[in-house]
Amino acid sequence: MAAPHLLRRFTRSLSRRPPTAADADWVRSVLTPGEWALWSRLPNHDRAHAVRVARRLETSLAGTPWAGDPAWLDAALMHDVGKYDAGLGLYGRVAATVCGAVGGPGMPQAWSGRTGFTRKVGLYLRHGEIGADMIRMAGGHEEAAVWSAAHHHPDTWAAVGLDPRVAAALDAADHE
Numbered sequence: 001m002a003a004p005h006l007l008r009r010f011t012r013s014l015s016r017r018p019p020t021a022a023d024a025d026w027v028r029s030v031l032t033p034g035e036w037a038l039w040s041r042l043p044n045h046d047r048a049h050a051v052r053v054a055r056r057l058e059t060s061l062a063g064t065p066w067a068g069d070p071a072w073l074d075a076a077l078m079h080d081v082g083k084y085d086a087g088l089g090l091y092g093r094v095a096a097t098v099c100g101a102v103g104g105p106g107m108p109q110a111w112s113g114r115t116g117f118t119r120k121v122g123l124y125l126r127h128g129e130i131g132a133d134m135i136r137m138a139g140g141h142e143e144a145a146v147w148s149a150a151h152h153h154p155d156t157w158a159a160v161g162l163d164p165r166v167a168a169a170l171d172a173a174d175h176e
């Protein structure tokens with residue numbers, strides 16, 4: 001991730017404002033009941049991020065063959081839902097991101113089997129795969145589960161059957 005993107009996200013995450021009631025109604029109209037239950041328990045800044053990502057995706061898919069498919073809006077709204085399990089606040093997430101960069105790709109699995117803060121860091125760094133399990137267990141859209149598991153792993157997108165144009169739009173919406 002580029003530094004300006006990280007700085008923008010950090011600044012936004014300081015805001016504790018929840019999504020508006022209109023945004024929440026829109027989210028509820030997109031998600032399955034089980035997904036809504038998962039999404040609703042996220043902290044304000046995670047829900048606000050999800051709404052921004054889904055709104056950007058809606059704009060970028062307008063006029064494409066995927067514009068009318070709610071599964072991709074659903075995927076945008078649910079992509080970070082697995083962060084709930086780690087229970088990390090803003091500064092813990094910054095520390096986790098640094099640990100992930102320093103530790104390398106094999107460490108999150110090992111860390112999530114430990115205890116205390118180490119476990120939280122491991123769970124946070126594995127939020128994609130954890131979210132995918134949550135979505136499937138909640139009866140959510142398979143597209144949302146696939147995108148949750150894959151959204152930080154571009155090298156897997158083709159193998160899991162994601163259309164490259166949809167994956168690129170989802171990724172761009174997450175990183176603006």
Ligand SMILES: [Fe+2]
Nearest residue numbers: 079080151152
């Ligand atoms: Fe993520």
Ligand SMILES: [Fe+2]
Nearest residue numbers: 049079080174
């Ligand atoms: Fe995200």
